[in-house]
Amino acid sequence: MADEERPEEQPEAKPEEVTVEPAEKTEEKPKELPKAEEKKEGAEEEKPKKKKPVPKSKALDEIKKALGDTVxxxxxxxxxxIYIAVKGENILDVAKTVQEMGFDHLSSISGVEYEDRMESVYHIWSYEKRELLTIRTLVSKDDPKIDSVTSIWKSADWLERETYDLMGIKFEGHPDLRRILLPDDFKGHPLRKDFELKAKPW
Amino acid sequence: MAQLSTTKLKPNEMLLNMGPQHPSTHGVCRLVLKVDGEKALEVEPVIGYLHRGMEKLAENRTYIQFLPLTDRLDYVAPLGNNQVYVQAIEELMEIEVPERADYIRVIMLELQRIASHLLFISSFGADVGAWTVLMYGFRERERLLDLLEMTTGGRMVYSYIWPGGVRYDLADGFVEKCRKEMEDLPKYLEDYKKYFYSNEIFLKRCEGVGILKKEDAVNMGVTGANLRACGLAHDVRKDDPYSIYDQLDFKVITEKGGDTLARFNMRLREIYESINIVNQALDALPKGDFRAKIPKILKPPFGEVYSRTEAPRGELSMYLVSDGESKSPFRLKIRSPSFCNLSAFPATARGAILADVVANFASIDIVLGDVDR
Known part of the structure; x- marks a missing residue:
């Protein structure tokens, strides 16, 4: 659910894991993730109070322990x-660590463009732990680039090419970063918010 | 554009284009092959011919307007696409689905899975030269499509699974007809088995072709029946259950070997399991509403959700981000099973004989609408 990462709107964010809060607890408030364009989410937050408690996750505790301040x-x-947010430049270390911990199936890579930032989001499933870890990484919007994780999961190859093609995030160290779905001479990256769909001229 | 080019060839090598229009590529997929005689040294799939920009279209449509478009993703199993999308909305908006609706969904999804696997069996037969079974498979699939048509009104695109439930209740007489079909189907499957497994040419063309090891399959993101054919018992319905799958009793089928024959066996055997699920769901079908009341205009609260399902082709997931203000998705990423399964294909096809490339390619069961989105 709501992943409101705006610290100022979370008066109740406590460092503890188990509360009766709907979605997520802010462990440490990130300095750069906030300030999406979602303004009035704070209000929506209050309503779904009486949800069932968020379960604890052993895997998440392990990850936090292994990664320390990176998270x-x-x-x-x-x-x-389970979710973690990390800085874009740390992705390779983080990926290596979680892969060694058993998160072996990179399910998808999605680029998301917000008003003030871009995110490269990795969804990783663990066949052994049976949990889905989402890594949200911050990417600068002016020069979107991030290290490629193809050396860790081979499935990242096409997924990164697709994200590059449609969203324009450059994956550094990718063996063969070129367009995959669109023609080579296509201009622009269609999933950017400033790319407008035009009606046909008839 | 393909990266393989004629400039880097040795004198005994040549480039061969298979597709975009080629019967064995099941749509508009192009395989560029570097061949030395009959041997394929390199294989490079070139995709995107059917790219319609679904993810961008989603951002420019309301939540409900995009639902019919999900039918066009994997057009061989559209109900699965409806399910994954609707599930994402429901999780974001915390919509409770009536129990009956969940049962109807599961019945429909499994019928769809059987229909999809039957299509696979038929077209796979055709790809390796067993043309008769093409007719058999389509004959049985037709009866399942009739069943689906009875309730959903559609034969190819359904838009049947709706936020909050399903669009219509089961048609009169559906349950009886469905039971009968589920009773008949195994008899036909026995025929298929006889047909395939007594055919030495078929076995020779499939055994040991395109072997995928378990570790590679995991690392390359292969999912679904292709993964289970390598021996890893993973099924999203079991391990990350959605809808009412956790209340049903079914087995996760696996095969050993990870070759083309194992992938074929997987689909054939999975049909039995699907029949089992449909029968259970029919037995336990509760009375009640088939659709919950939902707002006219869907406006999910701010948040994100990753919705996973086991589509006939593998793990179909959607990553939906809502900004809480607009009536359309802020971002919708579609993780399609065919795309990821196809990305592992070149590694298994390298060095094979040309004819084996065709059999191998057919056995991973991709749908180009799902690959290109």
Missing amino acids: LKAWVQRERR
């Missing part, structure tokens, strides 16, 4: 859905 924020959304 800007970590939270549990619901059973089998």
